[in-house]
Amino acid sequence: MESGNFIIDFLEWLASFERNALILAGSAIGAGFAMIAGIGPGIGQGLAAGKGAEAVSYNQKNAKKSTLVMLLGSAVAETSGILALVVALILLFMNPLIGVEGTGIVLAASAIGAGLSMIAGIGAGIGQGYAASKGTEAVGKRPKLQPAIVRTMFLGQAVAQTTGIYALIVALVLMFINPFV
Amino acid sequence: MDFGSRILFEIPIFGGMPFTETIVITWIIGAVLVGLSVIFVRNFESVPKGAQNVIELIVEAINDLVAQTMGKDKMGFAPYMGSLFIFLTVANIVGLIGIRPPTADLNMTFALAALTFVMTHYFGAKRKGIGGYLKSLAEPIPVMLPMNIVGELANPVSLSFRLFGNIVGGVVIMTLAYQGLSAVSGMIGLEALPIFQAGIPIFLHAYFDIFAGVLQSFIFVMLTMVFIGMAMD
Numbered sequence: 001m002e003s004g005n006f007i008i009d010f011l012e013w014l015a016s017f018e019r020n021a022l023i024l025a026g027s028a029i030g031a032g033f034a035m036i037a038g039i040g041p042g043i044g045q046g047l048a049a050g051k052g053a054e055a056v057s058y059n060q061k062n063a064k065k066s067t068l069v070m071l072l073g074s075a076v077a078e079t080s081g082i083l084a085l086v087v088a089l090i091l092l093f094m095n096p097l098i099g100v101e102g103t104g105i106v107l108a109a110s111a112i113g114a115g116l117s118m119i120a121g122i123g124a125g126i127g128q129g130y131a132a133s134k135g136t137e138a139v140g141k142r143p144k145l146q147p148a149i150v151r152t153m154f155l156g157q158a159v160a161q162t163t164g165i166y167a168l169i170v171a172l173v174l175m176f177i178n179p180f181v
Numbered sequence: 182m183d184f185g186s187r188i189l190f191e192i193p194i195f196g197g198m199p200f201t202e203t204i205v206i207t208w209i210i211g212a213v214l215v216g217l218s219v220i221f222v223r224n225f226e227s228v229p230k231g232a233q234n235v236i237e238l239i240v241e242a243i244n245d246l247v248a249q250t251m252g253k254d255k256m257g258f259a260p261y262m263g264s265l266f267i268f269l270t271v272a273n274i275v276g277l278i279g280i281r282p283p284t285a286d287l288n289m290t291f292a293l294a295a296l297t298f299v300m301t302h303y304f305g306a307k308r309k310g311i312g313g314y315l316k317s318l319a320e321p322i323p324v325m326l327p328m329n330i331v332g333e334l335a336n337p338v339s340l341s342f343r344l345f346g347n348i349v350g351g352v353v354i355m356t357l358a359y360q361g362l363s364a365v366s367g368m369i370g371l372e373a374l375p376i377f378q379a380g381i382p383i384f385l386h387a388y389f390d391i392f393a394g395v396l397q398s399f400i401f402v403m404l405t406m407v408f409i410g411m412a413m414d
Contacts, residue, residue: 075388076396079347085350086353148249154403159404162343165343
């Protein structure tokens, strides 16, 4: 049992636990990791809110339009946070890994990996929030162009979401159609 | 607990052909939309009144969007984009009346994204000629060819998963919210009178069904237009 190599000892110690306990522990860690993605939307929405305040300060007549664009942009920037929440909730409440055949430690690692992959949402969240902030600023300056600005903003935010979507694909693959078991 | 699409019935050919909720709901939405368009498009007058006003408004908005995004020379795409937008909007917000949105199934969204992919490359090759089309894949320098091909193949994946991820996220959160609220009602002994499920989910429905649903169908149609327009220019 005692091989002297810490990592091998550690893995053997882990493998000595019951299979379901390992998977549940991994899912708990994974759910926590997934929510780290919340950093992104937080920063992004903060940027948008700051620009919204700025836009209202130099053109109070357009306060409503600027606020609307700020809220719309922030709602899109929330997407990666919601996807992370979905992965965390799936791991917590409808864990698909429990009934799967396979080595417990691999499934536990898959649960952790699914959570870790959602951290990519940070980038999408900050990027979308930045787009929302610029959109809000632009509408504050040129309220007449609001439809065109909002359209371009949504389109750019959708493209900025792409890496977050890839992270979601990897998380879903690890949870539902795991190739390692 | 499973949030996948249930199989409703099977037709015993080719060793059992399963029909899921997604397909049946899509049929129903399609039938309703075709029926409505047949009913409302009868008896058009040169001076519009009533429902004709609304229909003309929708058609004009879609025509304007296509003209602005793709250019006036590609107005032939407007009927497809309009149908796609109306169908996706209805399919995404159908969760409001307690039906599972068909777009919460990857088969559905990937089929639509594959249509976009085929249209992009077919019309791109048609407009530029096969030589010009192949050359456009090797731009700006020939070394970029593999990366361009991978980028083109990634488009339908990200397009379909964007719609699927957003809608299925809403479905998962709504399912859990309703279960949580019914558990709360049960805790205070009101299983027969589920007051908490009555009002609180309105805000969740407003965000996940209406806002996210309409926005994601808009984005899907916009990206389809941008991809096809870029391939043709």
